[in-house]
């Protein structure tokens with residue numbers, strides 16, 4: 001059986017830019033061609049993908065939900081809650097490092113297949129910012145709540161108050177302050193003092209959702225918010241196309257609307273891998289000096305194809321689907 005497809009269908013079919021490059025987009029938009037056997041491309045391939053090593057445990061929890069025909073939205077929320085609950089994790093959740101003034105301020109966002117989204121930033125003393133972000137999405141007319149307002153909302157919705165920093169972290173922060181002899185300045189980002197969990201999932205209905213949660217850059221300026229709670233920067237989902245999320249220096253990711261850029265590249269025919277590479281290329285070009293800068297993206301398309309790319313070596317990500325469970329090292333540019 002043959003089916004008529006136009007340019008948009010070709011992109012939906014996951015044909016990469018290298019193949020599409022053979023055609024002229026403008027003329028393709030007006031024409032159509034006949035191709036056969038398209039049905040296998042429409043097969044739904046459930047998958048969970050998330051950033052860094054901590055993604056392994058988070059993916060496991062998310063996959064339990066997908067396996068039982070749960071929604072990708074539940075999967076990405078309950079998946080990253082595992083990381084938020086880990087008090088030994090110094091870059092996500094209440095075990096995270098504080099800002100320069102000793103406040104642990106948490107950022108998170110979530111987005112579903114209908115482009116509903118919710119976000120919290122600069123939230124203190126609440127264990128699960130990702131669930132507060134979901135409550136913002138589902139129970140308010142807003143997308144984003146920050147600071148005291150976000151906390152007031154969380155407490156009004158029965159989220160428990162937690163004292164932060166936790167004692168071990170408070171001790172480390174005090175030692176850091178002493179060492180820096182009161183000349184307090186936010187330290188440059190290195191592999192030790194940041195990270196985020198970003199998670200993307202496709203469920204058995206083919207719906208995509210994403211989540212992103214972090215305590216941000218260790219010893220950041222009080223009031224600083226990175227890319228992680230910003231829809232389009234730290235996370236973006238478009239159910240027709242795919243999704244992306246980011247980790248690394250939030251300031252550089254925000255400047256190119258990173259995750260949205262990745263999804264838009266996929267909309268224009270790039271594979272998830274090519275789209276992540278293009279976004280990193282753009283950061284490098286805009287930023288000029290990328291010495292010590294690390295930014296990373298993961299992405300998936302509607303068909304469960306994945307991609308990941310970072311500025312430099314050292315980024316890894318976790319995948320779980322029916323064929324594979326484990327960590328992969330990302331490709332990198334320099």
Ligand code: ASP
Pocket residue numbers: 194195196214215216217225226227228246247248249250251
């Ligand atoms: N993107 C996070 C932030 O800038 C940190 C990270 O993922 O490394 O707060």
